[in-house]
Amino acid sequence: MDRIIEKKKWTAKKIATIAGVAAITGLIGFSYFSISGKSRLNVKNEQIIIGEVKTGAFQEFIPINGVVQPVTTIYLDAVEGGRIEQKFVEDGAIVKAGQPILKLANTDLELDLVNRETAVYDLITNMQNTHNLADQNSIRQLNQMADVDNAFAEAERKYKMNKTLYDQKVVSYQEFKASENEYNYQVRRKKLTIETLKKDTVATNQQLVQMKQSLVRMQSALALMRQKAEDLTVKSPVDGQLTSLDAEIGQSKNKGERLGQIDVLSGFKVRADIDEHYISRVFTGLGGDFQIGNENYKLKVKKVYSQVSNGRFQVDMEFVGSVPKGIRRGQTLQIRLALGDETQALLLPKGGFYQQTGGNWVFKVSADGKTAYKVDVQLGRQNPDYYEVLGGLKTGDKVVTSSYENYGEIQELNIGGESK
Structure with a gap:
């Protein structure tokens, strides 16, 4: 007998179809949400x-680091090269102006000084000899002039007397002409002698003047040489503290080489490095501040160094108002440099x-x-x-x-x- 077979509502094919549609719908929804919604x-x-x-x-400001330095530093360089022979003070000593610090030895310079001194003494001796010879020559010239004057006077007397006698027909023409020729000769002789004496005097004076000028030049050169010899003893130019002394006995130093420096202890400044990005915004008068302990201290820019090195430039800052007690050279300060007014x-x-x-x-x-x-x-x-x-x-x-x-x-x- 035939039996009615019931049709299933949820077949495997139907379930798979519905699942597929749901998955596609979910994917579309998720894609839409990802694109249009907020993540x-x-x-x-x-x-x-x-x-x-x-x-x-x-207030716009930038943090910078500054190093405390003396307000004035004088550098000591070797004016003349040489070997260090003696040290009078050690690094860190407080020195006075003119106080010896080092003594260098330079045999070539000392020998040159001796030679120049000898040359000056030789020139002085030559001047004295020349002056003596000029005096002797002047005496000879004056004696000769006296003889010429005497001969001229005698010839003039005879000439005038014979002229009178010849006019009176007392002496012969021959005797008159002889006295006249003698007189004319003595006139020319006296004139030449006077001229010679003048030229000799002028020449002698010129020679002495030239020798004096040479002596002055040689004495100036000798003074400079003596100064160079004195520079072998390095002295402090000002009162202050000797620092960075680089010198040991027996060590050779070239001319112009750095020996050390003198820090003037009258005050301090702060030198800071700043990024080159701010070079157009930093100028003299800008203010800054820093803290030590619970105290706040103020600074202002005194000098801007426009040279840029390794992407940074430097400024010098001076203290405004009080200076921290016990501050030392080389101490690092963390500074806030203001680039504008407070608003x-x-x-x-x-x-x-x-x-x-x-x-x-x-x-x-x-x-x-x-x-x-x-x-x-x-x-x-x-x-x-x-x-x-x-x-x-x-x-x-x-x-x-x-x-x-x-x-x-x-x-x-x-x-x-x-x-x-």
Whole structure:
């Protein structure tokens, strides 16, 4: 007898079809949510740092390190080279102006000095001999002049007498002409003798003047040579403390080589290195401050060295007001150098987020503190503590300021409880 077979409602084929449709629908929904919805990430409270936006005083400054130095330093260089023969003081000693520090020996310089002294003495002797010879020659010339004057007077007397007698027809023409010729000869002889005497006097005077000028030049050169010999004894140019002395007995030093320095103890300055990025913003008169203990001290830029080396430049700063007691040369100070005046601004605490966002957006925490979502912001100036907020946030807003390095393309943070 025939039996009616009941048709099954959930066949294997039907179940497989429904499962397939559901899977496709779920995949489509998930893809749509991934594309159109916000991606979220759960974070724990202790994994993030939250900072609050506030209004307060803002001053742009940079942290720099400065080294305490004497306000004036005088460098000691070897004016003349030589071998160190004697040390009068040790490094670190307090010295007075003119006090000997080192003595160098230089045999070549000392020998040159002796030779120059000998040359000067020889020239002085030659001048004395020349002067004596000139005196003797002058005496001979004067004696000769006396003889010429006497002969001239006798010839003139005879000539005048014979002329009178010849006019009176007492003497012959021959005798008159002889006296006339003798007289004319003595006139010419006297004239030549006077001229010779003048020229000899002028020549002798010129010779003496030239020798005196040579003597003056040689004495000046000798004085310079003696000064060079005296420079072999290195002396302190000012009162102060001898530091960085690099000299040992028997050691040879070249001309111009650095021997040490004298620190004038009348005061201190601070020399600081600054990144070249700020070279256009640093100028004389800028202020800075630092702390020692619980005390705050002020400085200001006195001199800017424009030369850049290894990406940094230097400034000298002077103390404004009181100077810390017991401060020492070489001490390092951590200084805050102000780049502008203090103003009121909206402030956001600094944090690691800036490296990922460049200050263009942040995760702002919701009012209930359970989520944080992206918002665009505008940040301006900064100092080691705060960013200046120009837009996108207001006083009282809270922002995740820790690093966003692991967040990728996350749009929203779900802030959870403490980790267990």
